Amino acid sequence: MTETILVIDDDADLRGLVSLALSESGYRVVEAADGPAGISAYHGHQPDLIVLDIGLGAMDGLEVCRQLRAVGTTPIVFLTSRAEEVDQLVGFAAGADDYVTKPFSPRLLVARVGSVLRRGSGAEEEKTRFEVGPLTVDTESRTATVNDVELDLTRTEFDLLTILMENPRRVITRDMLLERVWGSWYGDDHVVEVHMSRLRSKVKAAGGLRIGVAVRGVGYKLGVDSDA
Template sequence: MLVVDDDPTVAEVVAGYLLRAGFVVDRAADGPTAVARAAAVRPDLVVLDLMLPGLDGLEVCRRIRERGPVPVVMLTARGDQDDRILGLEVGADDYVTKPFSPRELVLRVESVLRRAGTPPPAGPWLRSGPLALDPAARRATHGGTELALTIREFDLLAFFLRHPGRVLGREELMRRVWGWEFGDLSTVTVHVRRLREKVEDDPARPQLISTVWGVGYRFDPPPGTPPADPVPAAAESTAHEAVAVQETVNPDA
């Protein structure tokens, strides 16, 4: 686990909670050091502050993700919605807004790691037009070319393929794909946009993932695609943990 934050107090608290949760933790206080540490020993996950000296968190995330699909949980300042969206666009799997609860951060880290390391239910490939997805191997292709998908993008695409022709609200997607009962719905919007850029021939005029204005999104299989087999509800269940806590980390304190 790599914790990257230039505030020594925040870094110490985050590292301490992760250590108590059983993780081995390395730390970096600036962007170049973070990139070098991640290149030397590939971490299982990076907790990454957005504002860093040397290289900002967005650039660090880009460079780390160039070497492989390392999960990233980004730390952002309160109210910086544009920065949060940018973080998701460069490949962050989740974000936590400062000031934050260290316990919530640990739960978010554990949730991302479960998705990264726990294989989904075994089963046949999911296919629709040019798309083919292997849930067990977590591989997806478009026209025979393998897609480079983040953890969330893969899970989102799998959910769409399992529910063709059905309108899915952003709240439902957040609950059933992310496992969150509440959260910033722009997270879903950003991931749908990123997914379209990878699976649509023309992302500006999507043919596979349509927007149903005021409701959500719908996956439209190309004509001639065989109907999908029904998916047991148990196979889609997502673990969700919540805890009420008092302590927070405030960078302005």
């Protein structure tokens, strides 16, 4: 699928050159000459990436970037003649993904655009659903099921189960569980066993198998096993 790039720059000479270089490289290009037109084009065309000049008119590129960031995560490459580091930092703080300073080589800009697009498409999405045997956990909806029967878990029990499900073959140390579920914990370490025991009971009562197998002196592993 052809990726769409929105070029927002009030300098028609640069906009034309950037658009040509991008379209020569196979991208579909949409142009806008100022901030409001750029925001409108963003909503109308849903681009895959935005090349945005910082030095626009009344609404500058930083403000456009902030407004776009408020409504989406489309990658933004800033185009600017402000080469000073402080301006770059402001640009990144506003939500830019990369930064090209003028004067620039169109070829370099196209390469940077390609790089940012690849970074975006290659980024592994955070896994939110885990399935081990009859057990499933969905961290987005915060639901856990055994054989499609939803478990009634407390927040702590759900978090414990999620950690075990994320690492089904790994022994999770008690310290690791304390850190991830309770954060800083200065109380009785047996809190893990207490909650694990309740979780185990609920899974078993729902028709599941024994989970949260203790590994003496170390921690726990998921241990979904009909013999467990």
